Amino acid sequence: MRKALSPLCLVVAAGLAGCGEAPVAESPATRGVPAAAETGTETVAAAPAPGGVYAQVCAACHGVNGEGKEELHSPSITGLPVWYLEEQVKKFRAGTRGFHPEDLPGQQMRAISLTLTDAQIAEAAATVAAMPIRLTEEPPADFDLETARYRYANECMECHRYNGKGEIVFHSAPLISLNRSYLRRQLMNFRSGLRGATEGDLYGAKMVENMKRLTDEEIELFVNYIGALAHGDDPRGAREK
Ligand code: HEC
Numbered sequence: 001m002r003k004a005l006s007p008l009c010l011v012v013a014a015g016l017a018g019c020g021e022a023p024v025a026e027s028p029a030t031r032g033v034p035a036a037a038e039t040g041t042e043t044v045a046a047a048p049a050p051g052g053v054y055a056q057v058c059a060a061c062h063g064v065n066g067e068g069k070e071e072l073h074s075p076s077i078t079g080l081p082v083w084y085l086e087e088q089v090k091k092f093r094a095g096t097r098g099f100h101p102e103d104l105p106g107q108q109m110r111a112i113s114l115t116l117t118d119a120q121i122a123e124a125a126a127t128v129a130a131m132p133i134r135l136t137e138e139p140p141a142d143f144d145l146e147t148a149r150y151r152y153a154n155e156c157m158e159c160h161r162y163n164g165k166g167e168i169v170f171h172s173a174p175l176i177s178l179n180r181s182y183l184r185r186q187l188m189n190f191r192s193g194l195r196g197a198t199e200g201d202l203y204g205a206k207m208v209e210n211m212k213r214l215t216d217e218e219i220e221l222f223v224n225y226i227g228a229l230a231h232g233d234d235p236r237g238a239r240e241k
C-alpha cells in the first residue's frame, strides 16, 4: 500500500525531527490521486478547505508568499510563469528532476509532486504566478560586473533573454526571481548531472551542455550577474556581433 505523506511530514523528514508512525491527516491535495484511492481508506471532504492547493501544500516549504525557505532549500518561486511552473512540477513527477539519490532537495520536491494531479498543479501554478515578484538578491558590490555582463550576453542571453525573464519558445527558465543559493545549486546540479541528465530531457540537456566546463568561480560569477540583472543591469551592448 502506498501511503501519501503530507507535506508537513516531508518537511519534518527533511531533518527537523522524526516523522514517526503518528497518523498524518490526509492532505486535501492528495485526494483523488489514483494511487491513494487504491487503499480505499480515504475520507473525502464535502468541500475543499480554504486557501487552495498552494496554501495547503506548497506554502509549508515555499512560504506563504512564495518567498522560499533557505533552511529547507526550497526556492523563491514568485516571478515564475504558469507554463514554467507546470512544466517543472511535472518534470519532478515524471522523475526527470529529483531523480538522483544525492539530490536531496530535488527528492523532497519530487515526493510532493507525486501526490498532485494535473488540475492541482494547474491551480497551484496559477496562484504562484499571481504573487508579487521577489527579485534575486543583489550581488556583492565588488564583483567583476563587466566580465560577468560580457559572459552572460554571449553564453546565456540567447536563451534566457536580455532581461533574464526566460523564453517560452526555448522552455528556458526566468532567472531574476530565484534566490542565490538555489541558483548556485542548480548550476552545480546541471554541471554534475544531478539535473538535466536523464534520457530525453532535451531542455535540461542544454543546460548540462552549458555548465559542464564551468568552474565554481565561474558559476559564482553567473549567480552574481543574475542578481545584477534583476536590479537593472542591461547586457545587450556586450553581445558579440
Ligand atoms: C516538502 C517541501 C516542499 C513542498 C511541500 C513543495 N515544494 Fe516545491 N520545492 C521544494 C524544494 C526543496 C525545491 C528545490 C528542488 C531542487 O533543488 O531541485 C522545490 C522546487 C520547486 C520548483 C522548481 C523551481 C524552479 O525554479 O525550477 C517548483 C516550480 C516548485 N517547487 C513548486 C511547488 C509547488 C507548486 C508546490 C505545491 C503544490 C510545492 N512546490 C511544494 C520543496 C517543496
Ligand code: HEC
Binding pocket: 152, 155, 156, 157, 158, 159, 160, 170, 171, 172, 173, 174, 175, 178, 183, 186, 187, 196, 203, 204, 206, 207, 210, 222
Ligand atoms: C541553449 C539555451 C540555453 C542557454 C545558452 C542557457 N540556458 Fe539556462 N536553461 C535553459 C533551459 C531550457 C532551462 C530549463 C531546463 C529544465 O527544464 O530543467 C534552463 C535552466 C536554467 C536554470 C535553472 C532555473 C530554475 O528555475 O531552476 C538556470 C539557473 C540557468 N538556466 C542559468 C543559465 C546561465 C547562467 C546560462 C549561461 C551561462 C544559461 N543558463 C545558458 C536554456 C539555456
